[in-house]
Amino acid sequence: MKYVIIGNGIIALSSAFRLLQKCGSQDEIVIVGPADRVGSATLAAAAMQNSFAEIGAHSLKSDEDFFHFELSHKATREWPAFERDLIAAAGENLPKDCSQCEIYTGGCFEQGTYVINNTATDELDDKNFKAILQALEDFNEQHMLVDPADIPNYYPSQHKRATQAVYIPNEGWLNPRLVLEKLDNILANDDRVTVIDAKVTHLEAEGGQIKHVVTEGGECVSGDEYLLAAGAPTQSILENSKLDIETIKMFYGIGVSLEIVSPGYPHTKCIRTPNRGGACGVYTVPFYLGPGKSKEHIVIGASNYLSPEPVYHGRLISIEHLMRAATEEINGHFYNAQLVRTNVGWRPTSQDTFPLIGRSSLRNLTIATGTKRDGFHMSPVLSEVIADMLLHNPVDTRFSYFHPERELIKNVDRETGIDIVVESLMSEQYQHDYRPSNIRMNQQVRNTYRQDIEALHDKVGAVDWGIPPELVNMYRRGFAKVK
Ligand SMILES: Cc1cc2nc3c(=O)[nH]c(=O)nc-3n(C[C@H](O)[C@H](O)[C@H](O)COP(=O)(O)OP(=O)(O)OC[C@H]3O[C@@H](n4cnc5c(N)ncnc54)[C@H](O)[C@@H]3O)c2cc1C
Structure with missing residues (x-):
């Protein structure tokens, strides 16, 4: 069999790796993706492995959400073995920064996340923090309540300190660049794999199946089975292809993260807030560079706004906000830190915010994207399932929730949906220094938001379901539609 994989981010490459483990010596894999990886979400990720720390007050209320959490929780447990498999498979071809692997002594893969509850924004933080604690208890996950003053390298400003x-302990992070380099090396050194440095413009179908993919240079690449896993640009590839299938629409979740070097104040653990309206709150994660190299590099994340098209540079407001929030809420000594790199990545975000994973109704096309803000973390689990799908092996039937041609998942009723959006918008304003002059003004702002969001629900015909907060602007501007 010949497998053609479109994309070269964590989802495409981890799936290729699993496929190599499962398929025979005569099989071939062709990977088509641009070497420069512009807009790669994977390279912008921190990359945290958070399941519980990602929980919010409205999580775990539907079967789809519960299944998603189950996969995320499984991924946290699978990462250590997955990382060991990658190291073993890379053998002599480990990236040079992994050549004296320090994995057991604080290398690229480490564990331990502090979630802080401060008063820098509004009460949504408190609700989400409470939901995290509840889930940790309910699932019997190891955790410890700690005095914020005991968190290593935590020096917030007085008025933004956590209470x-x-x-x-089990939620960690990896350096995504090293992991991707490791996967690149493993795949490039396997005789069964061919890597083509190119962008796919479209796929051509005939007789109910894909005939070949076409690159920007006009080259046609054909195979028996195809995996489309090109992150957010998957949407434009599908639109250009004019295939006879209707998939859930994808958007670009433009996200900025910052790499800094913080002289004298290195992190040893991840420190983060709960999720906040519009994005994932503020987090700071150690960024491992390699044996003997500075341990003072830290990734600060992350902003998010949805767009129907790619955006190549970080917005000033996002960069300013991240630098200030991290300095005020996590470590005042970051005032002296240096900005090493601004990452801009496109979170593949679907119209209902759930992933798109499954064999399409075209006989030989599997689609895998839409992992939004935890695709890196989920990759050990998703790659296994994606490889099984390509091999026509049975998978958990609940993956039908994420079928690329499903109906939109509408798992929140209208009233709750409107409450969630208003809550999220208020949180967003508080993150950007909104200070009402009195309580009545605050009520007025809330009411104005509510009327506006109710009107938007009426306009798009959301009579018995709620628009996800991330999607509000896409519905407002007519880019997200309901049939
Ligand atoms: C700022 C930020 C922080 C994040 N933090 C975390 C985190 O802490 N933990 C976590 O788990 N997740 C995190 N995420 C989310 C995570 O990065 C994504 O869920 C995941 O990387 C998606 O992987 P992917 O392979 O689908 O997409 P991508 O990583 O975007 O990869 C898509 C690839 O396809 C290639 N491609 C594009 N167009 C074409 C084409 N036409 N033809 C062929 N190839 C093409 C691109 O070059 C790219 O390499 C974060 C994302 C961002 C933006």
Whole structure:
């Protein structure tokens, strides 16, 4: 069999790796993706492995959400073995920064996340923090309530200090650049794999199946089975292809993260807030560079706004906000840190915010994207399932929730949906220094938001379901539609 994989981010490459493990010596894999990886979400990721720390007050309320959490929780447990498999498979071809692997002594893969609850924004933080604690208890996950003053390298400004914090020892992070380099090396050194440095413009179908993919240079690449896993640009590839299938629309979740070097104040653990309206709150994660190299590099994340098209540079407001929030809420000594790199990545975000993973109704096309803000973390689990799909092996039937041609998942009723959007918008304003002059003004702002969001629900015909907060602007501007 010949497998053609479109894309070269964590989802495409981890799936190729699993496929190599499962298929025979005569099989071939062709990977088509641009070497420069512009807009790669994978390279912009921190990359945290958070399941519980990602929980919010409205999580785990539907079967789809519960299944998603189950996969995320499984991924946290699978990463250590997955990383060991990658190291073993790379053998002599480990990236040079991994050549004296320090994995057991604080290398690229480490564990331990502090979630802080401060008063820098509004009450949504408190609700989400409470939901995290509840889930940790309910699922019997190891955790410790800690005095925020005992968190290593935590020196917030006085008016933004946390009042409570929880330590989750099993939730860690990796350097995504090293992991991707490792996968690149493994795949490039396997005789069964061919890597083509090119962008796919479209796919051509005939007789109910894909005939070949076409690159920007006009080259046609054909195979028996195809995996389309090109992150957010998957949408434009599908639109250009004019295939006879209707998939859930994808958007670009433009996200900025910053790499800094913080002289004298290195992190040893991840420190983050709960999720906040519009994005994932503020986090700071150690960024491992290699044996003997500075341990003072830290990734600060992350902003998010949805766009129907790619955006190549970070917005000033996002960069300013991240630098200030990290300095005020995590470590005042970052005032002296240096900005090493601004990452801009496109989170593949679907119209209902759930992933698109499954065999399409075209006989030989599997689609895998839409992992939004935790695709890196989920990759050990998703790659296994994607490889099985390509091999026509059975998978958990609940993956039908994420079928690329499903109906939109509408798992929140209208009233709750409107409450969630208003809550999220208020949180967003508080993150950007909104200070009402009195309580009545605050109520007025809330009411104005509510009327506006109710009107938007009426306009798009959301009579019995709620628009996800991330999607509000896409519905407002007519880019997201309901049939
Ligand atoms: C700022 C930020 C922080 C994040 N933090 C985390 C985190 O801490 N933990 C976590 O788990 N997740 C995190 N995420 C989310 C995570 O990065 C994504 O869910 C995941 O990387 C998606 O992987 P992917 O392979 O689908 O997409 P991508 O990584 O975007 O890869 C898509 C690839 O396809 C290639 N491509 C594009 N167009 C074409 C084409 N036409 N033809 C062929 N190839 C093409 C691109 O070059 C790219 O390499 C973060 C994302 C961002 C933006």
